[in-house]
Amino acid sequence: MTTEPRTCPRPVWMAALAIGFFPVAAVAASLEMMTTGGCSCCHAWARHVRAAGHEVVVKDLAMGQLMKMKLDAGIPAALTACHTARVEGYLIEGHVPEQDIRKLLTERPEALGLVVSGMPIGSPGMESGNKREAYEVLLLKKDGSTEIFARYGLQPN
DSSP: OOOOOEEEOHHHHHHHHHHSSSSSOOOEEEHHHHTTOOOHHHHHHHHHHTTOOOOOEEEOOOOOHHHHHHHHHHHEEEEEEEEEEEETTTEEESSOOOOOOOHHHHHSSSSSSEEEEETTTSSTTTBBBBBOOOOEEEETTTTSSSEEEEEOOOOOO
């Protein structure tokens, strides 16, 4: 009796190769971004987040309405930026890099969300050639306190 070597059907081994060699992408989140109409840096930040695979729904609000929403949500006036997003129960204030949003959603700390106050040059949506300002992403806790979540362009202490 002769036995022939067993072979794996082509589609099966090709699928196994694909699974082994190509990482499975993390599930993308859906963000709701509130801004004032026509803010180009806000829309550039939304493109940054979309390019990473997330859905971004933009809501244009009047400036007073936007600021009231921020303050009512617990964002201190001194930490506000030009736009605010909501994602899975968290707030994202300002030009927060997408990788920090992904880290927040993975780690799930007890917090209101992440903040990049102001509009630092070189942050997502605020690109200006090779110009870069150092900035920090802050974790905004529910009691209003903050801690550093990430640093960009800063020397370590």
